[in-house]
Amino acid sequence: MRDQTNTFSILLPLKGIVQPITELPDPVFAEKMMGDGVAIDPLDTVLYAPFAGKITQIHPSHHAVTLQNGDVEVLMHIGLDTVALKGRGFEIKTEEGDMVEAGQPLLSFDPDIIARECVSVQSAIVITSGQEANVAVPFGSAQDDLAQTLFTVPSGNDPSEAPAPSTTQPASTDAPATPSGPRTSGSVQIPNATGLHARPAARLAVVARQADAEVTLTVNGNSCRGSSVTGIMSLKTKLGDTIEIEAVGPDAEKVVKEIEEAVRSGLGEEISEVSEAPKAEVVKETPLLQVTSGEEGVFVGFTASPGRAIGKLVKHSKVLPEVTRNGMGxxxxxxxxxxxxxxxxxxxxxxxxxxxxxxxxxxxxxxxxxxxxxxxxxxxxxxxxxxxxxxxxxxxxxxxxxxxxxxxxxxxxxxxxxxxxxxxxxxxxxxxxxxGVDDGTEILEEGTILLQEDVTPSEIVSLDLTRIVGLCTTHGGSASHAAIIARSNNLPYLVNVEEAMMDLDDGTVLLLDAKRGRVKVSPTDEEQAAFKEKIDNAAKQAEEYRRDADKPAITTDGVQIEIAANIGNLEDAQKAVELGAEAVGLLRSEFLYLERLNEPSEEEQAEKVGSILEVMGKDRPVIIRTLDVGGDKPLPYLPMPTEENPFLGVRGIRIGIERPSILRRQVRAILSQADKGHARIMYPMISALDELRAVNALVREEQANLGVDNVEVGIMIEVPSAALMADKLAEEVDFFSIGTNDLTQYVLAIDRGHPGLASRADALHPAVLRMIDMTVKAADKAGKWVGVCGGLASQTEAVPVLIGLGVKELSVSVPSLPEVKHKVRSVSMEESKKIAQAALDCADTSDVKALLKSYQ
Missing domain, CATH: 1.10.274.10 (PtsI, HPr-binding domain)
Known part of the structure; x- marks a missing residue:
């Protein structure tokens, strides 16, 4: 805060013993390379804003925060060498760009971790904007009054000015005005294990300042002045990044060489081996578990959009003309x-x-x-x-x-x-x-099957679907925008096909079976005719299934299976009723929360849930999953710390446990509409009994408050611990629903979205099936029922296995409803039990699939 003499006061940001900055056991701080300031030996674990201003920088390791007001900028650095903790022991309570008030908490830290693993807990409060500090408290004194002025600095700004934008912002806002004189450029790789944090950044800035030249540093497209310590830190560099150096002025050539040498030497830190030579070309190898068909003239891929097509191959290359650096002016x-x-x-x-x-x-x-x-x-x-x-x-x-x-x-x-x-x-x-590349004007023949490395949404939308009947890419994922667009246009699309397909000649006839993930090369006339018959029969069958969609799904020996729909909104519910859904096995309530800037009100949630319950009616139960978001599905209005592995972090029901007010509003909204239909509540990502009991207590409390009859509650079985403890969990719920997508990735330790491993994250793996079997047996013993709402339920070949294991409900994607109901009607429960037991005895996914193929 400024007084009338334009003296700016920095309040105490951290309770502790104030020491001269020159006594810190780090020459960068002690020699004031970063600027003047003080050291504080903490007596508390919270860092507060010492004045009102803008957070211009938060280090990725969360140990340092920079705050600015006008021409005054202060760096608060907790502990020494704490960058090596990579955020462990720190909790950030604000974000870059936030405007904060004096005394507002900025971060908290664990001094025990710092003391145990770092050089010192002593923290530096540094004026990085260049002013000298006039310390207002005696050195060696313990200070705990956050309203106490720690030191003052001269300020050239008018006291009435609002906090000004930082002059050391990264990327596009930090480029200096164009100077004059000789221009020289160079580059060097960073050998520092933790990148250019405070210590090496300060040393690098000293080198740049000593030269009669304007230095600009660029890393990964982001730029800053070479003389700005906070600017260098804001580049958020890491080991192996390349710094591009540009200097303009009399000393340009000299300072570029000095910076290159200083960076190579580590800027006062130990260096890691980093080669500046061009990276050696990586020799492609065939993985030991390469997914191949094993059949001559057949390639396999991963289904992004199902369907079948006959066509001729056209390969597209994305090689562009060379891009030159020098412009015409x-x-x-x-x-x-x-x-x-x-x-x-x-x-x-x-x-x-x-x-x-x-x-x-x-x-x-x-x-x-x-x-x-x-x-x-x-x-x-x-x-x-x-x-x-x-x-x-x-x-x-x-x-x-x-x-x-x-x-x-x-x-x-x-x-x-x-x-x-x-x-x-x-x-x-x-x-x-x-x-000047002419894009999208190529005239393709009718019946083209396109093959390229990957496809963007723009490219797939611009495809002429009167001529292109199928698409294959050697890269890409089944959850991409391109895949979504392909499915909406009924375009058969395989991703991650074998790269050997690129060796085929344009014009080669292909049979693309995107439902089974296979491509047949150069088929005979007989094979083409048989495949064409399959396509025609599939179209006829789909129409037959739809005509029978309202009929119940009863096996040939008289066992009825409930076929429900997975939906995300009112339109899905209406379509599900049209296609014969007997229930909703999964209403993804996050459709209310995503793609918006504020949390939906309780009234808005109630209105949307109520309209869906009315569409389904009282005879069609609706399972409403509570908010399932988290580190992997963030909400803009729910700030959450960055997690190294969001799939193992705060997601699913853990959000409701950490933020019970959000869960409470959602539960009240559901309960208030329960009389409009048959509502059930389901909790995602339950992994332990104490979680279930805590959430159940909240639901029962709200039921009592609203005077609503007990609503059935259930949990999703998505993590191995839930399956292993299903006997205990079953005693406290009305039903289980197995989410095979997440269960598969947790059981097999494979990210289901990984482009190279996705094809191995298969829910038909015997380990996953054994988890399902264990869950069903525990539920049966407790007199509870089990459904499956994951992707496996929509795979018709898996239907006999699931119902044979004792699953009572299959909740499937809306378009799959008629076909899955037909599949249940075509099998017997007695035979399905035999298939299921045989599948449990299989050694791998391929064995299960071979088993199912033999029964088909």
């Missing part, structure tokens, strides 16, 4: 860049209009997001700055969008990581225009 390159972006936006609006006209509003939203990306200054400002330095528009644009995509792709959050594909899609669209 800033004016010309700037004009080309702006024209390409404008043209790309116009193209996207055309796609959006076409999709909306076809009733594909959800797909149109994908491309609305692309428009927003092109309008995002963070993506476009950096290229314009580099164009002004003489670089070509194509070069700087490619570097900018690839850097942002790489940053997103490395995030633990799958939603943000998936956003990387959108950034690359948009980036490629603009880049092609800058390079």
């Amino acid at each position: 800033p004016a010309e390159e700037r004009a080309a860049f702006k024209a390409s972006v404008k043209s790309s936006v116009a193209d996207l609006h055309s796609v959006i209009e076409r999709l909306n006209a076809q009733g594909q509003e959800e797909l149109a939203e994908v491309f609305n997001a692309h428009v927003q990306l092109l309008e995002d200054p963070e993506l476009s400002e950096k290229p314009l700055e580099d164009i002004a330095k003489g670089e070509s528009a194509a070069w700087t644009w490619k570097r900018a969008y690839e850097a942002q995509a790489e940053t997103l792709a490395k995030m633990d959050d799958p939603l943000l990581a998936g956003r990387a594909a959108d950034v690359r899609d948009v980036g490629l669209r603009v880049l092609k225009k800058l390079l």
